[in-house]
Amino acid sequence: MKSIFSLILVLLVSTSYGQEINNSSYKDISEGLNWRCIGPFRGGRSAAVTGVEGKPMLYYMGSTGGGIWKTKNGGNTWENISDGYFGGSIGSIAVSSSDNNVLYSGGGEVTVRGNVSYGYGVHKSIDGGRSWKHMGLENSKHIPRIRIHPKNPDIVYAAVLGDLYKSSDDRGVYKSINGGESWEKVLFANADAGAVDIIMDPENPDIIYASTWRVRRTPYDFSSGGEGSALWKTTDGGKTWEEISKNEGFPEGTLGIIGVTVSPVNPERVWTIVENEKGGIYRSDDGGETWENTNSDRNLRQRAWYYSRIYADTQDENKVYVMNVAYHMSADGGKTFSTHYAPHGDHHDLWIAPEDPKRMIIADDGGAQVSFDAGANWSTYKNQPTSQFYRVTTDDAFPYRVYGAQQDNSTVRIRNRVDWGTISEDDWESTAGGESAHIAIDPENNDIVYGGSYGGFLTRKNHQKNQNRSINVWPDNPIGYGAEGMKYRFQWNFPLFFSPHDSKKLYTASNHLHVSNDGGESWEVISPDLTRNDPSKLGPSGGPITKDNTGVEYYCTIFAATESYKEKDLLWVGTDDGLVQVSRDGGNGWVNVTPPGLPEWSMINSVEIDPFSDGGLFVAATSYKNGDYAPYLFHTVDYGKTWKKITNGIDENHFTRVIRADPNKIGLLYAGTESGLYISFDNGNNWEAFQQNLPIVPITDMTIKHGNLIVATQGRSFWILDDMHLIPQYMEKKPWHLELFKPADAIQMGGSTKESKTEGQNHSGGVRVHYFLEKELAEDDTMSIRFYEGQNLIRSFSNKPKKDEGELGDPELGTNLLVWNMRYPKADKFEGMLMWWGTLQGPKAPPAEYSAELFLNGERYGTGHKFKILKDPRSEGSEEDLRMKFDFLLDIRNTLDETHDAISDMRLIKSQIKKMNELIPEGKNQDVVDKGNDLDSILTEIEKTLYQTKLKSNQDMLNYPIMLNNKLAHVASLASMSNDRPTEQMMLVRDDLTKKINEQLQKWKDIKNVEIPAYNELIRNGKINVIGLPEE
Known part of the structure; x- marks a missing residue:
């Protein structure tokens, strides 16, 4: 079988050469981690x-x-x-x-x-x-x-x-x-x-x-x-x-x-x-x-x-x-x-x-x-990925959607990946709230969304019914007024979140913390004013000529808040006037635990629960609106009794907006600043720039979902890092020479690496395998990556591919990425073959456990890594159904492969017969000529039964009906349309077509095994000159 396999191969080149990589400096191997803008x-x-x-x-x-x-x-x-x-x-x-x-x-x-x-x-x-x-x-x-x-x-x-x-x-x-x-x-x-x-x-x-x-x-x-x-x-x-x-x-x-x-x-x-x-x-x-x-x-x-x-x-x-x-x-x-x-x-x-x-x-x-016509018509702005987002969150749909509020526009929810192509305008829509919103998704229903906006505006949107409802805590429109007269002071970008312990409990925050247990129909105040409440900073904004009271400058408000997912009723809030407050009893009592090293009047921009400490919290604060552009990050492990400032390594002018902790690896932190992203491997004691291909842009928020790091930017829309699972592997070992990293489990879903100037970058789909090269391969070195199910070799990719191997390309120094699209090899195709709605694709590997292994010059390098291919959650079929589908499609693939190889061989035989007849002088060796002509006729009839030989263009099928191979490939196309077992009718038609094909293949085998040897014997007996000059 020829190696015709759909492979996406991306080589991501590191600048390193021969460097020793260690736990605190991993830049050279991490070059293979790339972001995509969705x-x-x-x-x-x-x-x-x-x-x-x-x-x-x-x-x-x-x-x-x-x-x-x-x-x-x-x-x-x-x-x-x-x-x-x-x-x-x-x-x-x-x-x-x-x-x-x-x-x-x-x-x-x-x-x-x-x-x-x-x-x-x-x-x-x-x-x-x-x-x-x-x-x-x-x-x-x-x-x-x-x-x-x-x-x-x-x-x-x-x-x-x-x-x-x-x-x-x-x-x-x-x-x-x-x-x-x-x-x-x-x-x-x-x-x-x-x-x-x-x-x-x-x-x-x-x-x-x-x-x-x-x-x-x-x-x-x-x-x-x-x-x-x-x-x-x-x-x-x-x-x-x-x-x-x-x-x-x-x-x-x-x-x-x-x-x-x-x-x-x-x-x-x-x-x-x-x-x-x-x-x-x-x-x-x-x-x-x-x-x-x-x-x-x-x-x-x-x-x-x-x-x-x-x-x-x-x-x-x-x-x-x-x-x-x-x-x-x-x-x-x-x-x-x-x-x-x-x-x-x-x-x-x-x-x-x-x-x-x-x-x-x-x-x-x-x-x-x-x-071009003085403003009568304008080009579109829906081709510029320059959206400014305040916050980011995700839902639990599959594929999950990314939510945020775009400044100067609406809120958005957008799919993180799609089945094929790019992430287009069809894949996103507006949702609850307005341009400055925090967004919260109902934990029990991804289509019920809550969103805020300036002025204390709050809405609930039911996407299934396309209904919106205003649920303001206090629906007294403050536009044009200063903050001093407000019953509740809501900041431009006020918090909104559900309790991780009670799916009905929705929190929001003004200068107080509010809670609703009925979807916003009613609200309860569960805290006193948790801010400094300084009257001198609550007046109208603007002047001395024109006032400008939109709510942006409303001060002494709660700007960040959360309930710990580790401890019920543990509430943390941070205010825009520089306070951190904690309650351990659901809001009945509060303690001011502001870090002593935080400048007065700073803004607590985000709070993050420490996944590995019961009383732990990370805080990101800014003081740039006071003319101080320094980063401020703090960590407590004792409910705020003591704090540690953790900013070493962050540029002194890169003020920090957000900090997030990896939930699966202790000590692994990410910090978003005004000028890019940073990473820490030691709980914030030291930081390094973590930009990769992420542009220099303000990072306003981050969240982690299913092994993806998602960032909201202020000027470049949303970006996703798909391969977070590699980072803990980078932290585990040194030095790196030649290494195959453990792949993440893959979902049996499509994707694409297609790039677009007008649409978002999709996930590649497939199994993403990263490997690292410290030194260049020698000219005669052969490297391959092989995929197995148990002991069964499914697919191999090599830098020097042999028959049945895929192309690995020339591995580069640093980290390389191979994406296997999970498919078995496709059926062979003969020259000039045309089809109408039929697939030669090999089936996708069914849900199961697999392994990837790296070989150098035929020897296994390292122990390899196991990974799983998981069922698409949207699939209506069970894993047993998908295994049946796989077997069904593999059977068709094998039949088509054998059929097309047979057609190629028959065409070769026919061309050899034609050449032989041309060598025989007229009137001589008539028995050989006759035998050759008979074979040619029989082979032609077999091929015409298997394939429509009159096809010369893509729509000739409308004039010359398709034959057996196309009909069988069409059944494969139909079965591939769904993630389910083939229907009874598909199996019956498959069996009928396979039987007819096998009858023709048996005729071919008989000719190959009996008639061709007999023909060759006639040639030998006729002593035909293969090389010679024409008779005069």
Whole structure:
């Protein structure tokens, strides 16, 4: 039998060579652990986009948390181009108009909402984004604008907004004249007001307008405006600046954020959008000397701090665009505006092509969209895996679903894997709650889901009946109010969870802990106020110009909570004002057990039960909203009486959002930070980066399910690590030379390694086998991996495959991955064979125990490893039924294999007969000729009975009916459709077709065993010259 077997082979290359691997440094062997992004492919917030002049299909997007993306087909698909270099939040991106291979990126978004992420300074590419170099300004935190000199890409300006949470001198407008190698601060307002917008005069690049903005966030407040907020102009390339917001006609009083643009058609025409008590659109027709208020419509300037961007049309000096919830366009110089909508709302950036103002790209809370007709139509945002998720949880369905709330969109539940192909939009749907939710799934019914949202909003969704019900603890809408007047203070992202000991007990938390035993129909308060309850931090948020009370800044609330699955009634809560409280009696009594090393007013972001300690808890806290970016992780084993800080090895600026403990391996911990993932093998005493192919992105939450580590990110959707079972194996032994790791048990379900730019990565399916190579194989070394059921060899894969062996490829240094799709070898196929709805696939190995073994030069290496293939839980058939199905399909496979080998052999015989007849001179050896012709006729009739020989194209079967082999293969296709035993009719048809096939095969065997030898004897007796010249 030929080795025609469906194999997925992935070689994941390690950078190690000859290193000794030990328990505390396993990077070299762990390179084989790869993450996959499951989606959803539904864009998250973007505030930075640009196109390229003269290249109508080429655009760039900077996402908030997800790095930089590029489309070369007008927004149909997007590809990340910053992975491997940097990541995080992008505030600006610019392309040089004189050399469009030169790009500059500024980190840190301008949309400084409650979950804002900072960036990592300036990066530059000189090859269109294929590679990047860090160019400094690493303390900038937020760079909302970069502008490049139109004729010299080495001259570049960066608007640095700076740290949102504390005063800093690292603010203002910076200029580089050497391509970013060094920077000079050319404009500085003060330590609390940074630069937010820059625009160049298109005719004279030494004329520049810039705005500065005083903005500050605290854990409990947000302010926009004040001293330092201003509009500036330079006419000498930044050497000197004039504050032109003091000029005639500009609004007086406190200024906030200011957006500015210049008409490329008439550079004397300058527009601004101004946050002010008398704010709105202000226009100057004399380069900023005087100003006129042309429009004060609040639709253009609502929630000013979040928008306030303005853009001049590239060919019409009277046309101007303003970004807000919708985007607005004026064609009369800013006097009146029409309202327009892109596919998503909340717009933050716009680029208009200089040569064609109908061509544009817009950035909003759904990512980026491209238009070629001035906004009449836009590309989709449902092709960008840049969703921002707050939390993650899973249900108990199969395949299990991953749940989370996407900022600026709905909640989501998405399958972690599917039977084939990629994880598409068909595999996810919205669920309970809103954009900021914690989600809890009914332990007894995966289709009843509970979800929260800001303002204390709580819903219960029944997916089976498509019904939603509001179950707020206290349905008094707080929008627009500060926290001081609330009966219960619910944070933007408040906890929601079921008791692990009582499937009816649902908890949620405000500044109190609440419990419901009737699905949210009624609620009981089971704690006092567990926060600091500081009145000075409970006032309205916003100002000094505009209030902004959405609930993001509601403070002194419970932010993390759980009930121990090890001990009933053991409750832990962590507050956003820095307290840890514990109750051991179901909430009747509480003890403040806050770790003494935790800074005051920190946020307890997550709490995690220690699986191996009855009184154990891990805590992840952040204090970045107080201007402290350090990691804070703590561990207690005595119910909070004592604590140990466990952050050694984590970067001092990677603040920690979440910690999770492996439930199967003591000491194995995972920590999610603002800048990636870490792992510890010794209960947090030491940490190492654990990034693999996971992008640099804020990790907001993690959960562990069925040996998978699932992470929620703030800017790159959901990611899954399928092979967690390898990590404890990596911890057990040193040094590694040549090693086959124990595979995880596999489920008899399909999968795919197909990659897509618009859909999530599926699980590969099959049995995933990892093996490690410390040194290169010698040229004559033969390595193979073999699979057995008992002593029966099922399948072998080799780097030098022989007949019946699969292709292992060339094993690389480090960790390699072989995926066996669980199938036995397929039936042979002869040349030119066509079929209509019939399968030659070998059957999948049935549920049972198997083993994998590694061989080097024919010798078994190590002891091998046992694993199980498990029944698909969705299967309606029993394991006995599946074994019967396997036997049935294997029998068909064997019959087809024998049939097709016979057809190949018969064709070979016929070709040899034809050649023999051509060698015999006319009129001689007639007995040989006649015998050969008779054999040819008989063989032709046998083949025509087994296979339709007239088939030449894929739909010829509609004209020439299929024959026995196709009919039998069709029965195999039908039996393969379900995970159950074959029907009685299938078995009857199989038996009937097999009988008919065997009759033909017996005729062939008789010819092969009797007639062919007789034919050969005639040839010998006829003394036919096989080699010779034609007679003359």
